[in-house]
Amino acid sequence: xxxxxxxxxxxxxxxxxxxxxxxxxxxxxxxxxxxxxxxxxxxxxxxxxxxxxxxxxxxxxxxxxxxxxxxxxxxxxxxxxxxxxxxxxxxxxxxxxxxxxxxxxxxxxxxxxxxxxxxxxxxxxxxxxxxxxxxxxxxxxxxxxxxxxxxxxxxxxxxxxxxxxxxxxxxxxxxxxxxxxxxxxxxxxxxxxxxxxxxxxxxxxxxxxxxxxxxxxxxxxxxxxxxxxxxxxxxxxxxxxxxxxxxxxxxxxxxxxxxxxxxxxxxxxxxxxxxxxxxxxxxxxxxxxxxxxxxxxxxxxxxxxxxxxxxxxxxxxxxxxxxxxxxxxxxxxxxxxxxxxxxxxxxxxxxxxx
Ligand code: PEP
Ligand code: MN
Numbered sequence: 001x002x003x004x005x006x007x008x009x010x011x012x013x014x015x016x017x018x019x020x021x022x023x024x025x026x027x028x029x030x031x032x033x034x035x036x037x038x039x040x041x042x043x044x045x046x047x048x049x050x051x052x053x054x055x056x057x058x059x060x061x062x063x064x065x066x067x068x069x070x071x072x073x074x075x076x077x078x079x080x081x082x083x084x085x086x087x088x089x090x091x092x093x094x095x096x097x098x099x100x101x102x103x104x105x106x107x108x109x110x111x112x113x114x115x116x117x118x119x120x121x122x123x124x125x126x127x128x129x130x131x132x133x134x135x136x137x138x139x140x141x142x143x144x145x146x147x148x149x150x151x152x153x154x155x156x157x158x159x160x161x162x163x164x165x166x167x168x169x170x171x172x173x174x175x176x177x178x179x180x181x182x183x184x185x186x187x188x189x190x191x192x193x194x195x196x197x198x199x200x201x202x203x204x205x206x207x208x209x210x211x212x213x214x215x216x217x218x219x220x221x222x223x224x225x226x227x228x229x230x231x232x233x234x235x236x237x238x239x240x241x242x243x244x245x246x247x248x249x250x251x252x253x254x255x256x257x258x259x260x261x262x263x264x265x266x267x268x269x270x271x272x273x274x275x276x277x278x279x280x281x282x283x284x285x286x287x288x289x290x291x292x293x294x295x296x297x298x299x300x301x302x303x304x305x306x307x308x309x310x311x312x313x314x315x316x317x318x319x320x321x322x323x324x325x326x327x328x329x330x331x332x333x334x335x336x337x338x339x340x341x342x343x344x345x346x347x348x349x350x351x352x353x354x
Contacts, residue, residue, distance in 0.1 A: 001041040001053075001065065002038050002063050003021075003041065003053050005017070005036055006058045014039065016056060021039070024052065027226075033079055040065075067261075071226060074260065074261060074263050081230070086179055090233055090265045090267075090293055091233075093334070095294055095337050097337065098125070098180075099124075100126035102310075103308045104128065104141075111152060114159060119320075121320065122299075122323075127153075129147060147178070150178075161179050163178045165181050171200070178202065183197065183204060183206045185208065188208060188212055188220050194220055198229045204233065205296070210240050218261065218262060234265070235267050236255060236269070238272055246279065247275020248272060248273050266291075268284070269297070270282075270283035270284040271296075277303065298314070299315070300313035
């Protein structure tokens with residue numbers, strides 16, 4: 001159920017409504033819009049009907065939300081959600097680009113790449129330190145020491161860092177360093193993990209499960225929102241279909257569908273969607289044309305020798321070209337890339353060796 005307050009309702013009146021909600025063993029989530037405040041009522045109490053709230057002072061309307069996701073619904077929050085990350089926004093007219101290797105492999109590798117992707121126009125650095133691999137014998141990530149390298153890369157470039165968390169036990173160390181917690185496709189329905197990241201106040205990049213419907217994705221987001229962490233970014237990363245010419249099938253439809261169903265920002269990962277570097281730029285452009293709020297892309301200085309996902313990784317040079325092309329598409333749809341900061345020469349001084 002959502003309770004829509006009259007424009008001009010006072011803080012006291014909103015508080016009064018929240019107290020009534022809590023009296024019924026339900027929880028209240030407030031969305032303060034430009035025009036109106038909307039209060040989302042969540043929980044299970046079948047004895048409570050809209051009439052319990054309709055006559056409270058300055059309540060304009062009470063509506064049931066029929067979708068199973070409530071806080072993720074655009075009806076709860078009619079405007080686009082927009083959050084400030086380190087130095088840029090996501091969900092606004094500007095389109096950030098997150099780039100970096102699939103895996104953090106070494107200190108030198110990540111520091112070099114951080115400088116290279118920043119110079120080419122990235123606004124945030126990605127890098128996995130725990131890798132969800134199909135085979136238990138494949139490289140599983142360098143683990144916690146990768147956090148130190150990423151923190152160093154952040155200090156060197158100013159780029160915020162996006163890192164995948166695979167288990168609740170990894171969270172304590174992550175929250176110290178990480179700017180955005182990534183939940184990967186294989187963990188999209190790890191409900192304990194979703195609840196745990198929902199308890200943090202760190203932005204979450206939630207990837208769509210490879211066999212998940214759009215509604216499944218929104219229900220996964222609902223777990224995080226219900227914990228009070230409202231900074232959730234959804235990511236289309238390709239789904240499994242009968243097609244095997246590409247690693248996954250980019251569900252480009254998901255971008256406009258999600259944008260209509262939810263207020264949350266939607267980004268697209270053209271690397272895992274396609275599995276081939278040669279298709280990445282085309283799909284990145286398509287994403288922005290379709291209304292995506294950002295791109296997350298894998299970049300490696302030596303893709304043939306990358307420990308994971310080399311085939312889909314762009315070189316820094318190819319990434320720089322991708323950025324130029326995506327910029328033109330962004331401008332054609334009345335948006336723009338985040339203006340990048342100029343690298344100071346001292347930031348490039350031999351700090352990456354050793
Ligand atoms: C990744 O980003 O490297 C990754 C493993 O992504 P996904 O969960 O989409 O496969
Ligand atoms: Mn990868």
